[in-house]
Amino acid sequence: MRYSYIKPRKKTALSKDMQLLFTFFGVTLSMLFLTYMFLLFRDYRFDQNRAEVLQEERDLRVSIETMKDKITSIENQNILSQRVFTKNIVLKDSIHNLFDLVPGRITLSQAQIMENGLVLYGVTPNKDIYNFMLQAPLRSIFHRTYSSFYPLDNGWFRFVSTNYIDEESNDEY
Amino acid sequence: MNISRQNIYMLFISVLLLTFVLIFSFAVLIPNGKEYRLKRADLKKEYTKLKQLSDFSYDTSTTLQKLQAEHRHIIIAFDTPFSSQRFEKQHRKYFSSLKLSKLQKRENEDNFNVYEVNTTSEINSPKSFYNFLEAVNKSDWIVGVNFPINFQRDGEMIKSSFTMKVYSNNKDKVKDSNTSGNL
Numbered sequence: 001m002r003y004s005y006i007k008p009r010k011k012t013a014l015s016k017d018m019q020l021l022f023t024f025f026g027v028t029l030s031m032l033f034l035t036y037m038f039l040l041f042r043d044y045r046f047d048q049n050r051a052e053v054l055q056e057e058r059d060l061r062v063s064i065e066t067m068k069d070k071i072t073s074i075e076n077q078n079i080l081s082q083r084v085f086t087k088n089i090v091l092k093d094s095i096h097n098l099f100d101l102v103p104g105r106i107t108l109s110q111a112q113i114m115e116n117g118l119v120l121y122g123v124t125p126n127k128d129i130y131n132f133m134l135q136a137p138l139r140s141i142f143h144r145t146y147s148s149f150y151p152l153d154n155g156w157f158r159f160v161s162t163n164y165i166d167e168e169s170n171d172e173y
Numbered sequence: 174m175n176i177s178r179q180n181i182y183m184l185f186i187s188v189l190l191l192t193f194v195l196i197f198s199f200a201v202l203i204p205n206g207k208e209y210r211l212k213r214a215d216l217k218k219e220y221t222k223l224k225q226l227s228d229f230s231y232d233t234s235t236t237l238q239k240l241q242a243e244h245r246h247i248i249i250a251f252d253t254p255f256s257s258q259r260f261e262k263q264h265r266k267y268f269s270s271l272k273l274s275k276l277q278k279r280e281n282e283d284n285f286n287v288y289e290v291n292t293t294s295e296i297n298s299p300k301s302f303y304n305f306l307e308a309v310n311k312s313d314w315i316v317g318v319n320f321p322i323n324f325q326r327d328g329e330m331i332k333s334s335f336t337m338k339v340y341s342n343n344k345d346k347v348k349d350s351n352t353s354g355n356l
Binding site for chain 1: 179182183186187190193194197198201202205206208209212213215216219220222223226227229230233234236237240241244247248250251302303306307309310315316317318320321322323324325326338340342
């Protein structure tokens with residue numbers, strides 16, 4: 001026997017309103033969690049990238065320091081070698097000038113070229129030739145010039161000429 | 174007012190979930206977002222710094238390569254171990270004889286070795302000595318001729334003696350420290 005004119009509907013715990021509610025909050029919470037996961041992942045990647053960048057920076061700094069050391073070393077070597085080469089050329093010119101300075105009538109037996117001085121040993125036909133042709137140009141070059149003569153049997157003179165430049169600044173390599 | 178029990182449940186769950194969403198957003202998401210922005214800015218700064226450093230490294234490397242190319246001879250000369258036999262072989266053509274002997278090293282002579290050089294040349298060819306000094310500058314080593322230089326006439330020959338310094342990067346590189354020969 002029927003007591004109602006309508007059909008009985010099934011009653012469930014999840015009504016349509018509840019389903020709507022859960023769907024809404026489900027979507028909301030999913031979005032929130034996804035955002036949170038995204039942030040966590042990005043933070044992790046940032047940390048990783050930062051560590052890589054810092055390591056790269058450290059490597060670059062080491063490499064730059066090494067290169068700088070090499071540059072300094074090459075520059076120092078270049079300065080030193082240029083000084084050495086210049087000194088050799090100056091030496092060559094000094095010797096050249098010395099041999100040009102000695103007149104044909106005077107014969108040298110020994111020459112000592114020093115940093116600040118020159119000592120010449122030799123023979124001259126007479127003192128005048130020595131004084132005018134050798135001592136005069138030596139006097140114009142050196143600050144102090146001393147000469148000693150020793151007569152020889154043939155009338156010539158053996159001489160020792162000692163010449164100095166008063167200079168304190170000498171480069172020591 | 175008639176409120177069903179189901180509606181009360183719904184209201185309760187809604188309030189509960191809303192509270193959770195709010196707490197999660199303000200307590201977790203927003204601080205995390207701030208941190209994310211800070212880290213992003215920080216990384217950008219580090220990348221800029223790295224770029225500057227990388228540019229500087231490139232410039233330094235270019236400078237070094239240029240210097241190495243320009244001073245190739247000098248760099249090689251400093252690195253080449255000195256060989257007195259080779260030196261004599263290369264330079265004996267300027268003299269009648271050339272003798273090289275190494276002098277005792279002093280304490281402050283770290284980057285060079287000193288050699289005593291004795292030469293004999295014909296009296297009418299002092300030019301050979303100038304040529305020798307020019308050739309020394311082009312040799313395989315960095316060699317500096319020192320004062321005093323002593324020239325002495327011996328018959329038709331000129332005997333000269335002087336010392337020379339051979340510069341090297343490493344003192345141990347001088348191979349034949351005690352080798353000397355008379356040619």
